[in-house]
Amino acid sequence: MVLSKTASQSDVSIHSTFASRYVRDSLPRFKMPENSIPKEAAYQIINDELMLDGNPRLNLASFVTTWMEPECDKLIMAAINKNYVDMDEYPVTTELQNRCVNMIAHLFNAPLGDGEAAVGVGTVGSSEAIMLAGLAFKRKWQNKMKLLGKPYDKPNIVTGANVQVCWEKFARYFEVELKEVKLRDGYYVMDPEKAAEMVDENTICVAAILGSTLNGEFEDVKRLNDLLVEKNKETGWDTPIHVDAASGGFIAPFLYPELEWDFRLPLVKSINVSGHKYGLVYAGIGWAIWRNKEDLPDELIFHINYLGADQPTFTLNFSKGSSQVIAQYYQLIRLGSEGYRNIMENCQENAMVLKEGLERTGRFNIVSKDNGVPLVAFSLKDHSRHNEFEISETLRRFGWIVPAYTMPPDAQHVTVLRVVIREDFSRTLAERLVMDIEKVMRELDTLPSRVTEKLTTTTTIAVENHHHHHHPAVVKKTAIEVQREITDTWKKFVAEKKKTNGVC
Numbered sequence: 001m002v003l004s005k006t007a008s009q010s011d012v013s014i015h016s017t018f019a020s021r022y023v024r025d026s027l028p029r030f031k032m033p034e035n036s037i038p039k040e041a042a043y044q045i046i047n048d049e050l051m052l053d054g055n056p057r058l059n060l061a062s063f064v065t066t067w068m069e070p071e072c073d074k075l076i077m078a079a080i081n082k083n084y085v086d087m088d089e090y091p092v093t094t095e096l097q098n099r100c101v102n103m104i105a106h107l108f109n110a111p112l113g114d115g116e117a118a119v120g121v122g123t124v125g126s127s128e129a130i131m132l133a134g135l136a137f138k139r140k141w142q143n144k145m146k147l148l149g150k151p152y153d154k155p156n157i158v159t160g161a162n163v164q165v166c167w168e169k170f171a172r173y174f175e176v177e178l179k180e181v182k183l184r185d186g187y188y189v190m191d192p193e194k195a196a197e198m199v200d201e202n203t204i205c206v207a208a209i210l211g212s213t214l215n216g217e218f219e220d221v222k223r224l225n226d227l228l229v230e231k232n233k234e235t236g237w238d239t240p241i242h243v244d245a246a247s248g249g250f251i252a253p254f255l256y257p258e259l260e261w262d263f264r265l266p267l268v269k270s271i272n273v274s275g276h277k278y279g280l281v282y283a284g285i286g287w288a289i290w291r292n293k294e295d296l297p298d299e300l301i302f303h304i305n306y307l308g309a310d311q312p313t314f315t316l317n318f319s320k321g322s323s324q325v326i327a328q329y330y331q332l333i334r335l336g337s338e339g340y341r342n343i344m345e346n347c348q349e350n351a352m353v354l355k356e357g358l359e360r361t362g363r364f365n366i367v368s369k370d371n372g373v374p375l376v377a378f379s380l381k382d383h384s385r386h387n388e389f390e391i392s393e394t395l396r397r398f399g400w401i402v403p404a405y406t407m408p409p410d411a412q413h414v415t416v417l418r419v420v421i422r423e424d425f426s427r428t429l430a431e432r433l434v435m436d437i438e439k440v441m442r443e444l445d446t447l448p449s450r451v452t453e454k455l456t457t458t459t460t461i462a463v464e465n466h467h468h469h470h471h472p473a474v475v476k477k478t479a480i481e482v483q484r485e486i487t488d489t490w491k492k493f494v495a496e497k498k499k500t501n502g503v504c
Helices: 039-050 070-078 091-107 126-147 165-173 192-198 221-235 323-361 388-398 427-445 479-496
Strands: 119-123 156-160 177-181 203-209 241-244 268-274 286-290 302-304 311-313 364-366 375-380 404-406 415-420 458-461 473-476
Touching (some): 070 323, 091 286, 119 126, 126 241, 126 268, 156 165, 203 221, 221 241, 323 427, 375 388, 388 427
Parallel strands (some): 156 177, 156 203, 241 268
Antiparallel strands (some): 364 375, 375 415
């Protein structure tokens, strides 16, 4: 009798991956496997699991670019094996980075002479750029205090409570006190008047945000500059400004060219911007630009020669890919000012389409401003039955990833949804999103509330002595108290499910 071979004994190369044993085995999760598997099987199994990820194009939580032209994709793949730090081996890539730094510095109106090179560096994102800028401010302040014979062990930095988490990381990692200007209802950015009041002799800089993560609003850098100029005259200090333009740096020059927020203001000494946001490059590129050489202490710059030539370096990491630098240069020369302006105008117009569609439903308050980063932040008018977290969760069934989150102190009782309008978010998608939000609201209206069933608007105080036959006393809660309870409950629910709030 002829016995057929089992699958494990046969030549795997003649089988489809789905006819092999590899789809029957669980993938390793903690330890590297002992044996190899065919490349086709490895690819298929990983690719299949990745199908469960969300669609990046429908991820409306993120500011990060999710689409580039095929020609740029080819350049990225061609440079995927180039280590950017090998400047002597890849001199053209280094030259492209220098060109990007110069172009961006001129975009930000750096005071450069004819033929003068700008001072800046490419980073893996705005977080690294902010760390580098912060270190430069800290070192300059320390050197100044040493010369004055004053203590230099308690530096602080003034920001709004709306800053991205990277500022908190900088403060904690590099031992700088973070002094935050609290927010308030209806005002969700740093108040320049309060920021100037918080500045003291130990303030290494004030950080202003050009495009708040929470609602896209630009902070008033011009007003902050004017206030600090006056305070510096009165006190003899020289407190500078850093502008975190991670989101707005590639928007303001094209949509609001007359807005003074950059190196046109004398106290702005450094600016960071994310190339992978509205610089229109895939994740992994940011830029730190300084006003001039004096604003970047030379002692922070390292010089190495073991890669073939003397190379200055000022980064937190060392090795990194060249692809994103090349992609940034592609976008700058491919689009030019005209192309960037057209894209930013399209984004702004599509944000208005979404905003007007939400307003027509009559169900939402718009929290974002018309001027700023093209996004729409909105909250429910009526929280008596449902809240923003339920809307966010239900929208995922339609494929949309729309984050819900609470505002920072002292506006933490306010919960909002936020839709970021990127280059690849068309008017058709904006109209479709409004339709799906309307469907979600109709569906939620037919369901019992999951939160307000537990959090009623009254609290019954039980009477322990049943012999008195008193009716239970009812204490009315204000709308704000109910909203705060609902927000606290959903924050606990989200934490338990280990979900992120999508603010990035």
